[in-house]
Amino acid sequence: MFDNGFARLPDAFYTRVQATPVPDPYWVAHSASALALLGLDAAALDDPAWLAALAGNQPLPGMDPLAALYAGHQFGHFVPQLGDGRAILLGELNGWEIQIKGGGRTPYSRGGDGRAVLRSSIREFLCSEAMHALGIPTTRALAIVGSDLPVYREDEETAALVTRLAPSFVRFGSFEVFYHRNQIEPIRQLADYVIARYYPELAAHDEPYAALIAEVSKRTAHLMADWQAVGFAHGVMNTDNMSILGLTLDYGPFGFLDAFDPGYICNHSDTHGRYAFDQQPDIGAWNVTRFAQTLVPLMSVDAATQAISDYPMQFGQRYLELMAAKFGLALDTHTPGLIMDALQLLAANHVDYTIFMRRLCDFDATPGAINAPLRDLFLDRPAFDAWAQRYATALAGPADARRAAMQRVNPKYILRNHLAETAIRRATDQRDYSEVTRLHALLTRPYDDQPAFDAYAAEPPDWARQIEVSCSS
Ligand code: AMP
């Protein structure tokens, strides 16, 4: 049943650990589609053995729990040793690694308590599954297990464990730790493992390590394009949070744009805006460079440099394609200008990005049409009118087909901060998890009109401005 590939690597890469049990665990939420990846259905949740396993209380037979070693550049500064300080890889099933986050201290916990709180676990659960439904590569979330164990952050909260799934949780930082120690053999072993398991087509390449860099670079560039197009800010793009598979990894103080604001900083602790929304593509490139550097001992500097050289082009191309599709435009020479001008107008008028894009699907291109639902979003109406006229001229083809195509790439529902916050407050104040379940169900179909949920597609209420999201989790 369990086949634990990572655990078969030499023990330089991890420490075998047992999670620290929590008292009286209970289910808070689960994802049926994530369960299906393991060949399970909701009946597994009735099995006390699964609850005990995902609470960290008792592994299932065949699991081989471990905490992985890694390092990372945090806010630009290298930290020689991080590692799974609270995540524990339980084992691998059906090609999916099963990891619990919040399972207690490990040898890599440093000053931390090894726990996660219910608040942040709900955020990670909802966003992982929402990103997947949006079509953006991400680690998955299987379930949240809660316990009344107190956990101390700014205030007293309670413990939870979110179960994450991914083909691999190897990060850029998993390589950096050995580069820093000048240990070339583990770098080679880890690269060989990653290629053999996740990029087998690269093994036959003349220079497989250079090919690995190129592939990771491309996936990262594409992921950044996906984030920018949907309006997602990760918040903590340290190299230890960068997946070797190009997945969105480690949901902390993330945020989706409400009003379009290129300089949006979702992480309250990011005082200099290193990870501001519009910095993400460049930070992705910077991070890829740190990864490429770790493989230089296995090749020439030139080959490594060459392998990441296409990143700007790959990001730019993918971003343009995604944005052109969102605007319903063909890829011709006027398209980038039209899109950039629209984004500038959105920023200047503080227009909600998701609402604008969704309403744009219904744009009426007939001469003289006012397009009031869109126009009303702008303070500067003449500026909108001027743009709309150019846009109308650029559109081609029947409106119905355009609307349908645009609605498939412009979500109506995203995990806005205030929606998560409402679900969290009900869960933490009243032990009522129904809003988590409702939101999860809604966000698994982000592109479908779900008329009963119109309020969930609206602009954030005034109280949302007071929500501050920090690294504390
Ligand atoms: P993050 O910023 O969440 O990616 O975490 C950075 C590092 O801090 C990782 O090595 C985490 O495992 C570790 N860490 C975060 N929170 C805790 C905690 N409560 N206890 C132990 N380690 C933690």
Ligand code: MG
């Ligand atoms: Mg992390």
